[in-house]
Amino acid sequence: MSKPKNRQMSLIAFLQAQNCSNYVGSWRHPASMTDFMTPEYYQRIARTLEDGKFDMAFFDDRLAMPDIYGDDHRETVANGVRAVKMDPTTILMAMACATTHLGLGSTYSTTYYEPFHVARLFATLDLMTKGRVAWNVVTSLNDSEAHNFGREEHLEHDLRYDRADEFMEAVLGLWDSWEDDALILDKASGRFADPDKVHRLNYQGKYFKSKGPLPVPRSTQGHPVILQAGASGRGMTFASRWAELVFAAYPNLEAGKKTYASYKKSIADAGRDPDLVKIAPAVKFVVGESEAHAQDKLALAASTSRPIDGLSLLCEVLNVDFAARPYEQPFTDAELAAVSWHSLRDKVIQASGKKNPSVKDFVEASARGTVKEGPNFVGTPTQVADQMEDWFTGGACDGFVIQALHVPGSYEDFTRLVVPELQRRGLHRKEYAGDTLRENLGLPRPNAGDWKRTDKKAVAA
Incomplete structure (x- = not known):
């Protein structure tokens, strides 16, 4: 699968607003910082990522402490199994204050929130960061989350996605409330905005209703970038319809090629341009000044896991x-x-x-819960860059989601050792392309109503 010579990979850091990275054992690592309940912790990471010209820092999230094992939270708390779960959107703002270009993505659920709330929250975040925000769309996972929101049980898998389709229609419709030139701000005449360019939505579906208009004008990048990680058949269909950046998971290069091709075909079948949707697999990176050093680092990280x-x-x-x-x-x-x-x-x-x-x-x-989950790229900067280049040029991805085995060291090692090698090969930028996340991801700025024109399944407002 040939790729343009000037094609560069997207780099996304996988973060958690909690006591550990996505790898639980990271909090036990002797080099991990423990001030995870302070803004400085996240700002430290943000500055490192911006130094490495990362596209984005992305936060995964759950709406409940893991408490299903034994129907109790005690083991989770005692062992620090993602026991702390803060709201990531607040943390994004602390990181935004420490950076000027780094994109900032957060997870928010379509099952336990309302379209108007999510539309207003993320539109405001996008304005306050000058167009650097992304929303990771999830349908949530379990009964513990349902119980925290006063529900008896979590919704069935495919039903969650059916509701999420309507949720997306409502949110995107609300984001289109204001035309780009609606604001006038003429003090002399007293004319604030053109009412003919601010539109009521009047969305009504099977699961959601929303009148609108959203009282938040459009941002510099139009609206937040849409992220998604659907991996089941129904999830892939949802991601192909809505996502602008897909987080993928596959164990090796050959499997990655097949999944990548399948996603791109599904996106085209949904009536969208597959070249305008990025696909990035999650990978653990362990890099050392020598191969032996990298293997020692991996062994140390592996020793921190517990059954x-x-x-x-x-x-x-x-x-x-x-x-x-x-x-x-x-x-x-x-x-x-x-x-x-x-x-x-x-x-x-x-x-x-x-x-x-x-x-x-x-x-x-x-x-x-172990370092064996998912692919690991381990070795010297050259060896790690070789593996990344094989996946990137071999038709498996458009970039990578970097998972940390300890924090902030994993991100610091990657930025200090791997990024310069990728830049030397022309695979990663030396400077940001623009001020917004869309510009740096190479995605076009959407016009109001674009999603209706490209989405074959959209319900007219």
Whole structure:
């Protein structure tokens, strides 16, 4: 798959507004900072990422502490298994104050919030950062989140995406309330804005209604960039319809090529230009001044994991209590159909070779909570850059989501050692392309109503 010579990879840092990175053991690492409840912690990371000319710092999120294992939160709290979960949108603003170009993305759920709230929040964030914000659209995962919002149980998988489609129509419609030149601000005449250029939405779907207009004008970049990480069949369909940057997960280059091609075809089938949607897989990076040094770093990070990490995280994302069943008892077809994260379930079935895997199979095949989960690029700067270049030029991705095994050291090592090598090869920028996230991602600024013209399934407002 040939690529233009001037094509450069996108770099996204995977963050959590919590006591650890996405790798739980990171908080136990002797070099990790422990001031994660201060703005300085996140600003320190932000400055490092901007020095490395990263496109964006992105926050994943859950709306509940992991407490499904044993139907209790005690093990989570005692072991620091993502026990702290702060609102990432507030932290984005602290990072924005310490940077001028770095993009800032945050997760917000379509299941537990309302379209108007999300539309106003992210439109305001985008204005206050001068066009550097992205929204990661999720449908959430489990009953613990439902209980925190007064619901009895989490919605069924495909239903969540059906509702999310309407949620997106409402949010994008609200973001289109103001035309770009609606503001007049003529003090002499007293004319503030042109009412003919501010539009009521009057959205009405099966699940959501929203009158509008949104009382927030459009930002420099039009509206926030849309992120998504759907990996199941229904999730990929949703991402192909809405996402401008897709977070992918695949174990190796060959699998990545197939998934990348599948995503691009699905995006085209949805009536959109696949060249205007970035796809970036999550990868753990461990780099050292020598290969032996890098392997020692990986071994140290691996030593920080605990069995409870994987058990707690699996229960969280599958919405199943593993403590309530024998370790090697196979799940029934009905039990497997009810798990929340379909793509992880399917991955375990494929990896284990069992139609009905057990708890033991889920733990071993997923490697959840360990450094073995997902691909690791390990070695010297040259060796790591070689692996990245193979994936990038080999038709597997448009960039990478960098996962940290300790904080802030993983990001500092990558910026100090790998970024210069990527820049030397012409694979990564030396200067930012512009002031907005869209400019730096190479995405066009949307005009009001663009999503209706390109989306075959859109419901007219």
